[in-house]
Amino acid sequence: MxxxxxxxxxxxxxxxxxxxxxxFIGSGFILPGVSGGALAAIFGIYERIINFLAHITKNFKENxxxxxxxxxxxxxxxxxxxxxxxxxxxxxxxxxxWFFVGCIIGTVPQLWKExxxxxxxxxxxxxxxxSFVLGTIFLWKGAGLFSEVPQNFxxxxxxxxxxxxxxxxxxxxxxxxLVYMGMYKAxxxxxxxxxxxxxxxxxxxAVITVLSLSKVMDYIFSKAYSQLFHFIMGVVxxxxxxxxxxxxxxxxxxxxxxxxxxxxxxxALGAWMSRLEEQYK
Numbered sequence: 001m002x003x004x005x006x007x008x009x010x011x012x013x014x015x016x017x018x019x020x021x022x023x024f025i026g027s028g029f030i031l032p033g034v035s036g037g038a039l040a041a042i043f044g045i046y047e048r049i050i051n052f053l054a055h056i057t058k059n060f061k062e063n064x065x066x067x068x069x070x071x072x073x074x075x076x077x078x079x080x081x082x083x084x085x086x087x088x089x090x091x092x093x094x095x096x097x098w099f100f101v102g103c104i105i106g107t108v109p110q111l112w113k114e115x116x117x118x119x120x121x122x123x124x125x126x127x128x129x130x131s132f133v134l135g136t137i138f139l140w141k142g143a144g145l146f147s148e149v150p151q152n153f154x155x156x157x158x159x160x161x162x163x164x165x166x167x168x169x170x171x172x173x174x175x176x177x178l179v180y181m182g183m184y185k186a187x188x189x190x191x192x193x194x195x196x197x198x199x200x201x202x203x204x205x206a207v208i209t210v211l212s213l214s215k216v217m218d219y220i221f222s223k224a225y226s227q228l229f230h231f232i233m234g235v236v237x238x239x240x241x242x243x244x245x246x247x248x249x250x251x252x253x254x255x256x257x258x259x260x261x262x263x264x265x266x267x268a269l270g271a272w273m274s275r276l277e278e279q280y281k
Contacts, residue, residue: 025073
């Protein structure tokens with residue numbers, strides 16, 4: 001009975017851990033500069049997501065049970081953040097962004113370990129550096145690629161495609177592009193008010209994109225695991241650099257201390273999540 005009880009506690013902790021991971025991954029749909037795919041990679045479930053989507057009938061029941069808490073967490077994260085993100089980023093943007101930078105920093109050791117679990121050579125390091133440099137340039141110049149666009153069924157379909165790419169292509173932050181296109185606030189408002197004129201086309205675009213590209217990513221994983229993960233790391237580092245705040249107008253010493261404290265809190269949270277992942281993997 002004792003062993004059964006211990007197993008139940010472990011299963012509950014594992015379920016809750018995946019729920020929390022799902023909430024963080026869901027934040028990649030809402031928070032500019034944050035990629036759901038990168039967070040999935042950081043938390044050690046990106047490869048399993050891609051493998052499941054590419055071979056959806058293989059171990060179907062087992063995978064569905066595994067991803068139920070991830071999905072519930074993702075939905076919860078999206079809806080909670082849609083209420084909070086406008087206020088927090090509008091009022092405390094710099095401080096909040098330092099928290100997310102800290103979260104990513106805290107997971108870097110585990111991501112580095114994961115990338116090298118099948119070996120690491122000089123070619124992988126070159127890929128890491130190139131993806132970091134090119135990712136930084138792309139994200140830096142990305143704002144000039146988009147302008148205000150009308151908001152209709154077609155453009156919300158495109159938004160769904162971008163959101164799905166944030167999962168399929170780790171490091172890509174769809175919210176960045178939605179901000180550039182002038183659709184970010186309308187998307188948050190649509191989610192908050194359950195506007196299906198916004199939610200439905202986003203969902204359709206996302207599902208089509210995920211199902212069509214997951215096999216491609218699964219194939220690359222099977223042929224070039226180390227190279228792909230080092231590419232992912234480079235883009236993760238680039239996206240992290242791009243969300244480091246640069247505007248400190250009107251900051252007091254208390255504001256700077258809050259940035260430092262929240263960055264440390266983020267590092268501690270990211271490291272804790274990584275340790276849990278290693279424990280339950």
